[in-house]
Amino acid sequence: MLNNKNLQIVLTAILAIIMTYYLSITLGLGPVVASGIVGLSVALFLPTDLSIVAYTAAFAGMSSAAVLQTYPMAVLAGVLVGIIFIITQPLYQGFGGKLGTIAACAVFITARLFSLF
Numbered sequence: 001m002l003n004n005k006n007l008q009i010v011l012t013a014i015l016a017i018i019m020t021y022y023l024s025i026t027l028g029l030g031p032v033v034a035s036g037i038v039g040l041s042v043a044l045f046l047p048t049d050l051s052i053v054a055y056t057a058a059f060a061g062m063s064s065a066a067v068l069q070t071y072p073m074a075v076l077a078g079v080l081v082g083i084i085f086i087i088t089q090p091l092y093q094g095f096g097g098k099l100g101t102i103a104a105c106a107v108f109i110t111a112r113l114f115s116l117f
Contacts, residue, residue: 009053010082016042016054017078020061021068031062052099057081059103067111076113080106 016038023034035058042054060077061068068074084102092098 006082006086008050009086010079012042012046012050012053013057013082013085014075014078016057017061017074017081018071020058021063021071021074024061025065031064035059035062053082053085056085056099056102059100060107062103063107067107069114073110073114077106077110080109 019041020031020034020038023029023037024031027034029037038058038061039055042051042058046054057078060081061074063077068077081102084106088098088102
């Protein structure tokens with residue numbers, strides 16, 4: 001169900017992946033620096049729950065330009081990060097690797113979908 005909080009989660013994920021992708025690929029800062037900038041920025045300016053979503057999307061935005069080739073791909077991956085995050089919120093709280101797994105799944109699904117067309 002897409003309530004106000006879920007919409008915030010999806011929009012935050014989209015914005016964070018676009019910012020990371022832009023800094024990493026378009027500006028050429030590289031994935032680690034780009035993710036670090038986005039992660040630090042969201043930690044300073046967003047509430048904790050949304051900064052966690054943004055950090056997850058920043059992981060997805062660290063993908064190579066060979067995998068996420070265009071901004072529409074990045075946007076779809078951001079949407080998927082948000083949706084997967086919403087679905088898995090009550091699962092594996094406090095366990096390591098959840099955010100990276102969400103990011104990897106979103107990027108894998110996006111790459112697979114775009115390879116079909």
